[in-house]
Amino acid sequence: xxxxxxxxxxxxxxxxxxxxxxxxxxxxxxxxxxxxxxxxxxxxxxxxxxxxxxxxxxxxxxxxxxxxxxxxxxxxxxxxxxxxxxxxxxxxxxxxxxxxxxxxxxxxxxxxxxxxxxxxxxxxxxxxxxxxxxxxxxxxxxxxxxxxxxxxxxxxxxxxxxxxxxxxxxxxxxxxxxxxxxxxxxxxxxxxxxxxxxxxxxxxxxxxxxxxxxxxxxxxxxxxxxxxxxxxxxxxxxxxxxxxxxxxxxxxxxxxxxxxxxx
Amino acid sequence: xxxxxxxxxxxxxxxxxxxxxxxxxxxxxxxxxxxxxxxxxxxxxxxxxxxxxxxxxxxxxxxxxxxxxxxxxxxxxxxxxxxxxxxxxxxxxxxxxxxxxxxxxxxxxxxxxxxxxxxxxxxxxxxxxxxxxxxxxxxxxxxxxxxxxxxxxxxxxxxxxxxxxxxxxxxxxxxxxxxxxxxxxxxxxxxxxxxxxxxxxxxxxxxxxxxxxxxxxxxxxxxxxxxxxxxxxxxxxxxxxxxxxxxxxxxxxxxxxxxxxxxxxxxxxxxxxxxxxxxxxxxxxxxxxxxxxxxxxxxxxxxxxxxxxxxxxxxxxxxxxxxxxxxxxxxxxxxxxxxxxxxxxxxxxxxxxxxxxxxxxxxxxxxxxxxxxxxxxxxxxxxxxxxxxxxxxxxxxxxxxxxxxxxxxxxxxxxxxxxxxxxxxxxxxxxxxxxxxxxxxxxxxxxxxxxxxxxxxxxxxxxxxxxxxxxxxxxxxxxxxxxxxxxxxxxx
Numbered sequence: 211x212x213x214x215x216x217x218x219x220x221x222x223x224x225x226x227x228x229x230x231x232x233x234x235x236x237x238x239x240x241x242x243x244x245x246x247x248x249x250x251x252x253x254x255x256x257x258x259x260x261x262x263x264x265x266x267x268x269x270x271x272x273x274x275x276x277x278x279x280x281x282x283x284x285x286x287x288x289x290x291x292x293x294x295x296x297x298x299x300x301x302x303x304x305x306x307x308x309x310x311x312x313x314x315x316x317x318x319x320x321x322x323x324x325x326x327x328x329x330x331x332x333x334x335x336x337x338x339x340x341x342x343x344x345x346x347x348x349x350x351x352x353x354x355x356x357x358x359x360x361x362x363x364x365x366x367x368x369x370x371x372x373x374x375x376x377x378x379x380x381x382x383x384x385x386x387x388x389x390x391x392x393x394x395x396x397x398x399x400x401x402x403x404x405x406x407x408x409x410x411x412x413x414x415x416x417x418x419x420x421x422x423x424x425x426x427x428x429x430x431x432x433x434x435x436x437x438x439x440x441x442x443x444x445x446x447x448x449x450x451x452x453x454x455x456x457x458x459x460x461x462x463x464x465x466x467x468x469x470x471x472x473x
Numbered sequence: 474x475x476x477x478x479x480x481x482x483x484x485x486x487x488x489x490x491x492x493x494x495x496x497x498x499x500x501x502x503x504x505x506x507x508x509x510x511x512x513x514x515x516x517x518x519x520x521x522x523x524x525x526x527x528x529x530x531x532x533x534x535x536x537x538x539x540x541x542x543x544x545x546x547x548x549x550x551x552x553x554x555x556x557x558x559x560x561x562x563x564x565x566x567x568x569x570x571x572x573x574x575x576x577x578x579x580x581x582x583x584x585x586x587x588x589x590x591x592x593x594x595x596x597x598x599x600x601x602x603x604x605x606x607x608x609x610x611x612x613x614x615x616x617x618x619x620x621x622x623x624x625x626x627x628x629x630x631x632x633x634x635x636x637x638x639x640x641x642x643x644x645x646x647x648x649x650x651x652x653x654x655x656x657x658x659x660x661x662x663x664x665x666x667x668x669x670x671x672x673x674x675x676x677x678x679x680x681x682x683x684x685x686x687x688x689x690x691x692x693x694x695x696x697x698x699x700x701x702x703x704x705x706x707x708x709x710x711x712x713x714x715x716x717x718x719x720x721x722x723x724x725x726x727x728x729x730x731x732x733x734x735x736x737x738x739x740x741x742x743x744x745x746x747x748x749x750x751x752x753x754x755x756x757x758x759x760x761x762x763x764x765x766x767x768x769x770x771x772x773x774x775x776x777x778x779x780x781x782x783x784x785x786x787x788x789x790x791x792x793x794x795x796x797x798x799x800x801x802x803x804x805x806x807x808x809x810x811x812x813x814x815x816x817x818x819x820x821x822x823x824x825x826x827x828x829x830x831x832x833x834x835x836x837x838x839x840x841x842x843x844x845x846x847x848x849x850x851x852x853x854x855x856x857x858x859x860x861x862x863x864x865x866x867x868x869x870x871x872x873x874x875x876x877x878x879x880x881x882x883x884x885x886x887x888x889x890x891x892x893x894x895x896x897x898x899x900x901x902x903x904x905x906x907x908x909x910x911x912x913x914x915x916x917x918x919x920x921x922x923x924x925x926x927x928x929x930x931x932x933x934x935x936x937x938x939x940x941x942x943x944x945x946x947x948x949x950x951x952x953x954x955x956x957x958x959x960x961x962x963x964x965x
Contacts, residue, residue: 269939270900271963276941279872280965293801300876304962305820305832307872311965315820319801320834321808322816332808339804404964406905406940415908416936419964440965 238371241289244446245438248423252398253430257285260371261397262364264355266378266426268403272386275351275379277402277421279303280311282349282375284441287312289373292346295336297321297329299351299379312445317346326352330359333374337363340370347373353380353389360395399427405437420450484516518544528577531734534689534772535564537681546594548587550675565603575734580604587675588667589615592622592641615667616642623663629656641667682726682776686710693732693769697761700729700770704757705750707775712750721746721783727757729764730772737764742814744805744837746781752803756810805837826913828874828932828961868911869934871944871962878946878959891933891945897960902937909933910947934964 238260242249249255257263265278286294296303296318305315321332329350336348355376367374376396380386405420424435439450481501493508504511522544529547532539535558538550551564558564561583572579582593582604589611593604596618606614615622618641620633633656638644641664644652649661665671686707694700704727715721723746729737739760747753809817817837825831883892891907910931930946937943942964949956 269941270898271939271941274873274963276871276873276963277965283872283965295804301818301820301834302873302875303820304828304871304874305822306867306870307874307962307965308820309822310870311872315822315832318820319805319837320818320820321812322818323812328812332812335807336804339807343801343804345801345804404936404940404942406936406938414906416906416934416942419942420940421965 238368238373241285241373245436245449247434247449248425248436248447251425251432251434252428257373258397259289259373260367262360262367262374262376262395264376264378264394264396264399266390266399266401268401268422271404272378272380272390273382275377277404278377278379279308280440281400281402281421281423281447282377283308283311283313284445284447285375286317286347286349287314287441287445290346291317292344293317293319294347294349295319295321295332295345296349297323297332297336297351298349299324299329310443311441312443326354330355330363333376334363334366337366337370337372337374340372345372347375349375349377351377351379353378353385355389355392355394355396357393357395364395364397393427396427397429398425398431400424401426418450421447423447483513527735530728530736531730532568533728533736534687534730534774535568537685537776538675540675542591546591548590548675551583562603562605565605569601569603571732571734574732577734584611586667586669587673588624588663589669591624592618592667596622612645612668616640616645620644623660623667625659625663629659632656633660680778682778683780684711684714684777685774686714687772687774689772690770693771695766695769700761700764700766700773701754701758703773704761704775705754707773708750708754708757711775711777712748712753715748715777715780715783718780719782719784720780721748722753722777722779723781724777724779725753726776726778728772728774728776729766729770730774731767732769732771733767735767737766739764741806741810743802744809744814744817745802746783747802747806748783749803752806755803756806759807760810809837827915828870828913829876831870832874869964871942872965874944874962875960878961881945881958881960883945883958891935892958895945895958895960897943902941902943904935904937907933907935909935913946932961 238258240252240254240256240258242256252258265281266272267275267278271277294313294317298320299322301320301322303315303318303320308315308318321329323329323332329352333348333350336343336345339345355378363374363376378389380389401424403422403424405422407417407420419440420437421440422435422437425431425433427433437450438447441447483495483497483499483501483504485497486495490504490508490511495504495507495511501513525541525544525547529539529541532547532549536549536551536554540548542548551561555561555564558567565581565583569579569581578600580594580598580600580603582590582598584590584593584604584606592615593606597614598604604614620638620641621627621630622641623630623644625633633639633644636655644660644664645668649665652664653661662671666673688703688707690703694703707727711722721743723743725741725743727739727741729739731737739757741753741756741760743753743756805817815836818834819837821833821835823831823833879897881895881897883895885892889910891904891909893904895902895904910933913930913932915928930948932944932946935943935945943960944962944964945958945960947956947958
């Protein structure tokens, strides 16, 4: 009697494995930020690899994409040492600046294309090539991201295990307003804004630059807002010391007026 | 019909008109008096030339060495190709059959020299009777032709006729120097060329490929799946040949010869030499949708224009950067094939303090990705040299830098102060904090320096009301003339 039972349990567990495999997208591990508050909000304790992540700017930077590029550079710095395909409209990235956030510019292969469709295509091709090409990640700077296109990218990333970072970069404020809150198929949506330091009013100079990092959407995770120091030369972010005590600001708190442009 | 000097002349006539006594060069009024029902159309020399060019290209199915011959002919060098078609006569018959199917009137001649072929095609061949003299008969055939068949200008030919020299055969026994004295060197040269005593090379239409493989179909094909299969066969064939030679292709052209005489092309470049048939076939297949098969394709010709040495394949993985670079190469080829290789670039760091020269965007193709060399070794592997320690000691640099600094309207208080307010791209920014100045001067030891006051820039890092950080600079020294302000980059 015991033999059929054990066979049944073993086949059952095999079936369970199969179902788990079907239900869950292929797991390719996570990349922790090393900031407990941040990692706890993310499923699996870090940024899911083999998935698509959106990074938005704020204010005028929604068009220029500087903070988003710095944030992406910090992530890429900690994401292996392989080449990174960075697809963008104009090659306006500056090597020494990326290096300051930990990303070795020698790893970058820039793909310049004027149209969003071409950038989407290049990103998808990069994702589809998979780990065989040695790619660590693919970055795409995009204005519009149609739902279907986003889903295609997500599927390609899940299949190949290559991570995609989409820097949303709009041509003007009107396009930004129309696109900013449109849902997409990406696993997470981040918004990174430069943070003006009001606490050190009497000290001269700019001081240590900070970001307000907002996790606006996260499938299977909890949105949140954190103020942190910009990614350092190793690509690590850290909760800024003088802001650490209020870093646990509850999610959903409307912080818009604090850093949105007035005009 | 062409308009010349206020008169309208016939440029060309069809056989029926020729039978009625019309000839090119006749005024239209005269022609209409001969043949009141004459139908005319304006001459289009450009369109004719384009059509002839297309025809010459289509003739590439017989030999890679094809070229235009004047305004009304195509010459094909079939030495070494004719046997592929079962001999010269069979080749000429095939050509005639296909031209007829395209509804194209033609006269064909095959001869040992360009001059003889020219003469025979125009003066001996008929519409359905190619001139194909046997090996010993060529000179005899040539001798019977009128002197105009020597490609002479009309005045020279008329001069020959005036002295009673009407046939080429009458010129042959004459001493060449006498001919040259009397009628110019052209007669003697043309005669020698026609008789093969002076070589006359054929310069082909466009560039001649170094390697070529061809696939012909008994029945024209149009189905994309069939075409894709044909591409695979050709690429396999080529890859095997390249492998034997130890070479890899850099530049390829895939020509689809349609039954209506048009030729469709897919041209490809590769980032590094390749003879991976799967990879190359994939590149072609990705572009197959740009090919219009029309009513059908009868030949596909794959030509290679540039090759590089590619040593025998190394199977297996290694951790070297060379291996990483070559495994990303197929992807780059794929991207480059659609977006153009100009679209692919990398960032190189250079050892200079001029901001825009410290980080240079260089294209990847056509040369392979830059290899680490002593000169740029510093830039290639900067992590150890400047990474963690270096970044802290150097002044901060922006993540985005504009190729050309953008002028801004700035307001400032003291000559050496950063602005307290500036307008950039029609947005007003209030400056809350600033660091600087960091003075950066031209590299005065370089000749290319502008030498102007702009050569000195004072850079400031400023933070606006949103917290965005800009890299501004003031061009020129404070004082008069009033300095100008620019935004050069953005910090993350």
